[in-house]
Amino acid sequence: MLAQDLTWDQGIVPAVEPASIGDRVWSDLDGDGIQDGDEPGIPGIIVILERVVDGEQIEVADTGD
Numbered sequence: 001m002l003a004q005d006l007t008w009d010q011g012i013v014p015a016v017e018p019a020s021i022g023d024r025v026w027s028d029l030d031g032d033g034i035q036d037g038d039e040p041g042i043p044g045i046i047v048i049l050e051r052v053v054d055g056e057q058i059e060v061a062d063t064g065d
């Protein structure tokens with residue numbers, strides 16, 4: 001019989017795929033996630049990428065004029 005040691009805590013963290021932020025913000029009028037020809041970009045949007053664990057800003061970008 002195996003001995004039990006209940007003093008250990010353990011968690012499982014799923015692998016996180018690398019992610020990136022693109023350079024387009026638009027009004028997705030038909031909700032398909034694709035910028036179609038009749039869906040204009042939205043200027044003046046500021047995107048701030050922060051690390052969750054400490055809130056450090058990794059990158060700041062804007063969609064321009």
Ligand SMILES: [Ca+2]
Pocket residue numbers: 028029030031032033034035036039
């Ligand atoms: Ca669309």
